Amino acid sequence: MYQHVNIVNLSPLKYNMKYRSRTEIVSMMLEAANGGATKTRIMYKAFLSYGQLKEYLSVLIENNLIEYLEGVQTYKTTEKGFNLLKMHNEIGGLLQSPIRESRIQ
Numbered sequence: 001m002y003q004h005v006n007i008v009n010l011s012p013l014k015y016n017m018k019y020r021s022r023t024e025i026v027s028m029m030l031e032a033a034n035g036g037a038t039k040t041r042i043m044y045k046a047f048l049s050y051g052q053l054k055e056y057l058s059v060l061i062e063n064n065l066i067e068y069l070e071g072v073q074t075y076k077t078t079e080k081g082f083n084l085l086k087m088h089n090e091i092g093g094l095l096q097s098p099i100r101e102s103r104i105q
Contacts, residue, residue, distance in 0.1 A: 029060065032046050033074075034082075063080075
């Protein structure tokens with residue numbers, strides 16, 4: 001049904017936690033919800049306050065990036081969420097690779 005995505009390690013040391021972009025926060029939340037997670041787990045894995053968690057979860061659910069599974073009371077990354085996470089990781093990989101200067105002749 002859902003595919004597992006090879007996820008980049010998103011440790012707090014990699015990011016300046018004070019100045020994270022919305023995209024970085026969303027990616028961390030999608031990673032945390034990979035395979036299913038409670039609100040608490042997502043909050044701690046993504047380093048969010050409860051207020052931030054509620055706000056972002058609302059947007060992610062509204063955009064079908066995360067779904068709530070009522071039977072087990074957990075949140076799970078959707079196929080669309082995996083696609084976004086994969087694109088985010090690919091872009092991050094491109095930005096980390098050395099940029100070659102092209103010369104127009």
